[in-house]
Amino acid sequence: MCSTAVDSLDSGGAPLWETVNASFPHGLFPEGLEYTIKGKIRKRLRDLGYRVTFPPGEEWQIVVECFAIAGLERLHRGFGENPWFWVVAWPSIFGAAAVDFWPEVGPAIERRSVASDAATAHLEAILIRTALGNADTPYALPACAMRGLKAIGQSTLPAIPTVSTETDRSVLLSLPHAGNAAALRPGPRTLTLGGAWLHPALPSAAVHAAPEAVEAPAAPKAPTPPLAEEPAQMDQGVGVAYTACAKRAVATFPGGRCDGYLAPIAAGELLDVLYLGEVGTGDEDWAFARRTVAPQDASWLTDGWVLREVVPAAEPRR
Numbered sequence: 640m641c642s643t644a645v646d647s648l649d650s651g652g653a654p655l656w657e658t659v660n661a662s663f664p665h666g667l668f669p670e671g672l673e674y675t676i677k678g679k680i681r682k683r684l685r686d687l688g689y690r691v692t693f694p695p696g697e698e699w700q701i702v703v704e705c706f707a708i709a710g711l712e713r714l715h716r717g718f719g720e721n722p723w724f725w726v727v728a729w730p731s732i733f734g735a736a737a738v739d740f741w742p743e744v745g746p747a748i749e750r751r752s753v754a755s756d757a758a759t760a761h762l763e764a765i766l767i768r769t770a771l772g773n774a775d776t777p778y779a780l781p782a783c784a785m786r787g788l789k790a791i792g793q794s795t796l797p798a799i800p801t802v803s804t805e806t807d808r809s810v811l812l813s814l815p816h817a818g819n820a821a822a823l824r825p826g827p828r829t830l831t832l833g834g835a836w837l838h839p840a841l842p843s844a845a846v847h848a849a850p851e852a853v854e855a856p857a858a859p860k861a862p863t864p865p866l867a868e869e870p871a872q873m874d875q876g877v878g879v880a881y882t883a884c885a886k887r888a889v890a891t892f893p894g895g896r897c898d899g900y901l902a903p904i905a906a907g908e909l910l911d912v913l914y915l916g917e918v919g920t921g922d923e924d925w926a927f928a929r930r931t932v933a934p935q936d937a938s939w940l941t942d943g944w945v946l947r948e949v950v951p952a953a954e955p956r957r
Contacts, residue, residue: 722787
C-alpha cells in the first residue's frame with residue numbers, strides 16, 4: 640500500500656468515524672460502552688484496510704468487494720450475537736471506509752458504491768445462511784435481529800429495507816442479487832467465474848447453525864432475589880440482548896471495590912445482558928449487564944462487566 644493510503648488510514652477516521660457514529664443506533668448503551676463499540680468497529684476495518692493490496696492487472700473493484708465481504712464477515716463473527724449488530728447501517732460504513740482508504744485507486748464515489756453494494760449483498764448472504772441453519776422459525780430474521788429492531792422502534796433492517804420482522808425466510812432467496820456482490824456492480828461488462836469474485840455455495844446448516852445465544856428465547860421471569868423487601872424497579876430502556884438469572888453469586892473485591900465489574904451479584908438475581916464480548920478476542924468470555932432492580936446498597940454499581948458463564952442465555956426450546 641502506498642504512503643498516501645497509509646496516511647489516509649491514520650487521518651483520524653473522517654469520514655469513516657463520522658459515518659460509524661451516524662450509522663450506529665444511539666441510546667442503547669451507556670455512553671462509554673457505545674464509544675468503545677464504535678471504536679472497535681473502526682479499528683477492525685482499519686486493521687483489514689492495512690492488509691489490502693491491489694495486484695497488478697486485477698480490477699480494483701474486485702479487491703474492494705472482497706474487502707467489504709471479509710470485513711462484514713469478521714464483524715458478524717465477532718458481534719453477530721448482539722442485537723445492535725443488525726440495526727447498524729453497514730453498507731454506509733463500508734462505503735465510507737472505501738472512501739477513506741486507498742485514495743490512489745479509482746474515483747472515491749465509485750469506491751463507495753462498490754463497497755456499499757458488496758456489503759449489502761453479503762449481509763443478505765449472512766441472513767440466508769442463518770435462516771437455513773434455523774428451521775424453528777418461519778421468519779427471515781434471527782431472534783437477536785428482531786430484538787434489535789424492537790429496541791430502535793423499527794420493523795425493517797436499516798441496511799436492507801426490503802427485509803422486515805414479517806419477512807418470510809423463503810423471500811430471502813428471491814432478493815434481486817441473492818448474495819452475489821458482483822451482480823451489483825454497474826456497467827455493461829458481464830463478470831465470469833474467471834474474472835470476478837462470486838459468492839461461494841451456501842455452507843451446510845450443520846456447520847453454520849446459529850449459536851444458542853443468538854436464537855435463545857428470553858429467559859423466564861424468576862422470583863426477585865431478596866435484595867430488599869420492596870426493590871425499586873430499574874428503568875429497563877432498550878437494547879437488551881437477553882435477560883438471565885445469575886447462575887452463581889459474585890463477590891466484590893476486598894474492601895468492597897468493583898472496579899467496573901458488576902458486583903456483588905446474588906445467585907438467581909435477574910440481569911439484563913446488554914452486550915456480548917467480541918468472539919475471537921479476549922473479550923468473548925465477558926458480557927456487559929445491568930440489574931433489573933435497584934441494588935440494596937446505593938454504592939453498588941447498577942451495570943458493569945460480568946463473566947458470560949454467570950449470565951448464560953436460556954437454552955433453546957426443542
